[in-house]
Amino acid sequence: xxxxxxNLHAVPGADxxxxxxxxxxxxxxxxxxxxxxxIVPVVLGIILLILVLLLRSLLVPVLxxxxxxxxxxxxxxxxxxVFEHLLGFGGTDASVPLYGFVFLVALGVDYNIFxxxxxxxxxxxxxxxxxxxxx
Numbered sequence: 001x002x003x004x005x006x007n008l009h010a011v012p013g014a015d016x017x018x019x020x021x022x023x024x025x026x027x028x029x030x031x032x033x034x035x036x037x038x039i040v041p042v043v044l045g046i047i048l049l050i051l052v053l054l055l056r057s058l059l060v061p062v063l064x065x066x067x068x069x070x071x072x073x074x075x076x077x078x079x080x081x082v083f084e085h086l087l088g089f090g091g092t093d094a095s096v097p098l099y100g101f102v103f104l105v106a107l108g109v110d111y112n113i114f115x116x117x118x119x120x121x122x123x124x125x126x127x128x129x130x131x132x133x134x135x
Contacts, residue, residue: 001026032094038039040101047109055116064116068108072101 044065051061076097079113083089122131 028094032098036098036101039098043105047105051109051113051116054113055120060116064109064112068105068112071108072104075100075104113126 001018001023008014008016008018037055047068048061048065051064052058079100103131119132125131
């Protein structure tokens with residue numbers, strides 16, 4: 001599509017556009033990829049900043065964000081294996097990875113914030129080792 005559009009625009013006086021289903025799919029895929037490259041780092045950066053402020057630490061928030069990102073990547077990998085290779089579906093909608101990212105990160109970070117806030121409360125009461133690791 002990209003090469004076809006470039007060649008069409010190179011023709012002098014050509015006032016035409018490339019359209020149709022294939023062009024729409026190409027544009028949708030490209031737009032979704034552009035959205036992911038913008039939204040994913042911004043969301044992870046904001047979450048990291050909030051966790052740094054909440055936990056007053058740098059290493060722990062980085063680890064928590066990394067676990068959430070790893071969870072997302074593992075989910076995408078497993079769903080690709082199941083749906084494309086096991087069930088034979090040809091592909092998914094271009095917006096599925098971005099929506100999946102938003103939902104999985106929201107759930108994962110919410111749980112991480114809840115868990116780490118509770119650990120912080122217990123550490124203040126019982127000390128770091130006892131508050132973090134006591135069952």
